[in-house]
Amino acid sequence: MKALVTYRSANASKVTTLDDFKLYPSILRKKIKKHKLYAGDFVEGEVVSDQFVIEKIEPRKNLLTRPPVANVDNVLIVVAIKSPDFDNYLLDNFLAVYEYKGLEPVIVFNKIDLLKDRSELEKWMKIYKEAGYEVNAVSALEEEGIETIKNYIKGQISILAGPSGVGKSSILSRLLGVEIKVGEVSEKLKRGRHTTTSVTLYRFDGDSFIADTPGFSKVDATYFMDKRDVRLYFREFNRYRCKYPDCTHTNEPGCEVKEAVKRGEIACERFKSYLKIMGYYWEELPC
Ligand SMILES: Nc1nc2c(ncn2[C@@H]2O[C@H](COP(=O)(O)OP(=O)(O)OP(=O)(O)O)[C@@H](O)[C@H]2O)c(=O)[nH]1
Ligand SMILES: [Mg+2]
Ligand SMILES: [Zn+2]
Structure with a gap:
């Protein structure tokens, strides 16, 4: 019998x-007892007296950390347009990290109910759409736009990621139609660095599963990847061919990315984040 570790x-x-989507407590069969098991693992086994005995763990296509979830198909990066203030540098680091992990992140701007004027929201949505991302604007509080998000959750296993306090758990509650205790994940993590937290995959819309994750207040792309590779994960830069194929878009001559920034084809705000990650100052930066 096939099952998913939820x-x-x-x-x-x-x-x-x-x-048949039945939930069972599970154990690993003795001969694979030493194997690591994560939420998101696809397994095979059998039910023995109301317990699922896992006999085989399928190879993982990926494994995300903090919290550990395997076989993630899709990540929703949730940010708040207000309260906490939208931090595009933090979002750009999140995007780079998930791109690096081979995922296709979808951006969700939450708390749009707090806006009187939508011009700021529209500006940012345009920037990220033009960079090549799917972008959604929602309000978990007023339940606006929540149904639409479901169309962007492709695949079987998704996670909600993003900064702390932006409304990830609130969105999850809305997606599921049941209240998930807000702050549940975070509280557990705050108990200390060495506390292993639990991960739950919730089922929604038939055979889709989604996990909440604790928010981070800081994400540094260079912690995950080589500084010279960050350029690869600002996806809109890949549309341009610089004079040197390994151009870091900082001090090289013949940089087409910089030309594109000057022409307004690449959003200055995105390039500004990139240069900040690279620790480079460019005096001609137009913003
Ligand atoms: N005005 C408004 N407030 C919201 C909305 N969504 C969430 N909130 C509030 O924002 C606060 C944080 O929401 P959470 O859902 O706990 O945020 P989170 O991203 O899960 O936070 P962490 O788990 O700490 O990372 C709570 O007080 C929510 O009630 C929204 O759409 N509009
Ligand atoms: Mg939360
Ligand atoms: Zn370049």
Whole structure:
């Protein structure tokens, strides 16, 4: 029988069977006891006295950390347009990190109910759409735009990621139609660095599953990848061919990316984030 690990803590796990979506506490069969098991693992096994005995763990296509979730198809990066103030540098770092991990991030601007004037929101939405991302604007509070997000969650396993306090757990509650205790994940993490947290994958819309993640207040792309590679994960830069194929778009001659910034084809705000990550100052930066 095939199942998905939908709950994982330091010393317990649960699976949801994939043909009839029943939830069972699970254990690893003795001969694979030493194997690591994560939320998001696809497994095979059998039900023995109301317990799912896992016999085989399928190879993982990926494994995200903090919290650990395997086989993630899709990531929704949630940001607030207000309260906390929108921080585009933080979003650009999140985007680079998930691109680096081979995922296709979708951006969700939350808390649009707090806006009197939408010009700022529209400006940012345009910037990210032109960079090549799917962008949604929602209000978890007023339940606006939540149904639409579902269309962008492609694949079976998704996670909600993003800065702290932006409304990830609130959006999850709306997606599921049941209240998930807000702040649940974060509280557990705050207990200390070494506390292993639990991860739950919630089922919605048939065979889709989604996990909440604790918010980060800081994400540094260069912690995950080589500084010279960051350029590859600002996707709109890849539309241009510079004189040197390994151009870092900082001090090289014949840089087409910089020319595109000057012409307004690449958003200055995005390039500004990039240069900040690279620790480079460009006096001609138009913003
Ligand atoms: N005005 C408004 N407030 C919201 C909205 N969504 C969430 N909030 C509020 O924002 C605060 C943070 O919401 P959470 O859902 O806990 O945010 P989170 O991203 O899960 O936060 P962490 O788990 O700490 O990373 C709560 O007080 C929510 O009530 C929204 O659409 N509009
Ligand atoms: Mg939360
Ligand atoms: Zn260049």
